[in-house]
Amino acid sequence: MHEYSIVQSLIESCEEHVKTNSATRVTKVVIKIGVVSGVEPYLLESAFELFKEETVCDGCAFVMNIQKVKIECNSCNSQSELEKNEYCCPNCNGVDIEVLDGEEMFLMQLELE
Numbered sequence: 001m002h003e004y005s006i007v008q009s010l011i012e013s014c015e016e017h018v019k020t021n022s023a024t025r026v027t028k029v030v031i032k033i034g035v036v037s038g039v040e041p042y043l044l045e046s047a048f049e050l051f052k053e054e055t056v057c058d059g060c061a062f063v064m065n066i067q068k069v070k071i072e073c074n075s076c077n078s079q080s081e082l083e084k085n086e087y088c089c090p091n092c093n094g095v096d097i098e099v100l101d102g103e104e105m106f107l108m109q110l111e112l113e
Helices: 005-021 040-050
Strands: 026-033 061-067 069-074 080-081 096-102 105-112
Touching: 005 026, 005 040, 005 105, 026 040, 040 061
Parallel strands: 026 061
Antiparallel strands: 026 105, 069 080, 069 096
16 A cells, blocks of 8 residues: 555655744645546545654644546647546547646645644
8 A cells, every 4th residue: 555655755745844944733734636646545544644643744634636637639739627537538539638637646735833
């Protein structure tokens, strides 16, 4: 379960930000998870709740924003968010597409105290 190692890295990053900004703790963590990132949101949230205790994140809010796959079609030059994991343009049904978002996980925001 790689969600554990992701959470450990996330908490280490939070600790670095607290130290760098002369804060005492994190009150809120906001992340963005792409639907095809390979990260299971439920498992990530469970792991975060487990590992945050007795760290700078103890008691903080954990907010996950789930990002659908966003594509750009090279045939009709449109951008779309896919409702299903069918990699074709919903406007022209073209398959010459570029994935713009939805494949990664990012730390978007930290609130420090």
